[in-house]
Amino acid sequence: MLIAVAIVFGGGGAPAPLTGLLVQLTAAVEGIVFFLQLPTGKRPPRMAWVLVALTAAIPVLYLIPLPPAIWHMLPGRQSQIDALTLVGLEESWRPVALSPARTLASLLSLLPPAMVLLMVSSLPPEKRVYGGVTIVVIGMISLLVGVAQVAAGSGSDAFRLYAESNSGWLVGFQANRNAQADVLTILLVSWVAFAMGRSPIARRIEGIEPPLRAWFVGIVAFVILVAVAMTGSRAGLAIALLVALILAVTAAARRRSGMSRKTTARSGFSVRGRVMALAGVGVLAIVAAFTSTLGGLSRVADRFDFAGEQRFNIWADSWFAIGQVWPWGGGQGSFVPLLIAVERLEFVDRTR
Incomplete structure (x- = not known):
């Protein structure tokens, strides 16, 4: 549940602290319940605890108050000293963090990913796959919500969770286009990994002939890439294309080395396979019509015009x-x- 809550409500950023608080409270409650019910022999590995401790160490250290003789010597503190002198607090103890409240908020934001790491690492491999399935399901829903947002047009608040967001672009459950591009890239990796590996998703399409299975997985991956482009995130699109290239090369290498799962040879394609092929063509046609009607590709191309870029x-x-x-x-x-x-x-x- 924590992964789903994080994807849906964790994308508001600083302008939406209440949704972030909801994710953190969910992480705390679910973590407590999880570890209370976890058998003694199934505790998270030591390395997981080390990673969590190292990640939290920096913000914790930066929040420790230091004597004035130390923090006065830190670079960039003169304006802070001058401001505190006006109220007679220049000799007070201060942390390294210039904005302790923001640093504390950053520390608390680490709670959800830390809990996910600890909980997933304590599960057996056959149960860990359900976290990835959750990413695929919620990620696809986020994509569909984003499609509705783009269809609603620029300036419309329909289907948007946050008042401050990139209007007119596909942001799904996020407020920022870059965050949604990250979500979709994670969705892309999860989809390919779980559709081509040993997972509930893979078992659903196991009976499809290998060429058509690859076609089906590729079609969905292509739709996800189009969705990344429709976020308008330039860096996000570049990263997603690089990830897609790595996934394609990896899949091709697995196929050549014979590591991919084999199926019984058949003459021709089954009815189910033909339906999947036709459905894939239909999806491509719908995506092409959708992006063409909304001028999506031209808008994305305009994002790469750096004239007047600040x-x-x-x-x-x-x-x-x-x-x-x-x-x-x-x-x-x-x-x-x-x-x-x-x-x-x-x-x-x-x-x-």
């Missing part, structure tokens, strides 16, 4: 901000206040 200026300001607090940094979650403090005014968006 992102490069943001990167330059970000690099400067990093240099101000190098090498200790300002703590997890401190990027926004750090950037605002050094952002060049000529590149500030005055409409937001």
Whole structure:
């Protein structure tokens, strides 16, 4: 349940803290119940605990208050010292984190993935596959919700969970296009792995001839890639295409080496196989018509027009901000206040 809740309600980001809190509370409750019912011999492996501890160590260390003699020497703290001097608190103990509340929020956000890691690692392999199946099912639902969002048109809030989101693009249960692209890329990996491996999904299509099975899996993978493109995330599309290439090469290598599962030879294709082939052609036609009608591909292409792109200026300001607090940094979650403090005014968006 935690994976499903995280995908559906975990994509609001900082503007939607209540949904994030819901995911964290779900992780805490489900984790407690899970470990109370878990047999003693089925505890998570030591390496899982080590990974969780190492991941949480940095934000925890950055939240420990330090004496003024130490934190005054940290780079990029002069403005903080000057501000605290105005209220007579310059000699107070302060953590390395410039924004302790944001760093604490970052630490709490690690609870759901940490619980998933610990719970999944304590399960036998035959039960771990259901986590992947959950990703496939909820991911597909997210894709369909995104299709409805795109069909509703730009400026419409229909089928959107958050007031602040990339309107007009396929974002599913997320608020940000990049987050949805990540969800769909994970869906792509899960779909190919579970459809071609030994899982409940694979058993459903086991009777289909290998060529048509590969065709069916490929069609669905192609639809997922189109959905990634419809998010409008440039980095997300690049990553998804790279992942798809790796999956294709891996599948081809498995097929050549004879590692893929074999089926009894048949003459021709079964009725079920022919239906699947025709369904695949129909899906491709629907996807093509959908993207063409909405001008989807042209809109995606426009995203790669970098004329007037301000992102490069943001990167330059970000690099400067990093240099101000190098090498200790300002703590997890401190990027926004750090950037605002050094952002060049000529590149500030005055409409937001």
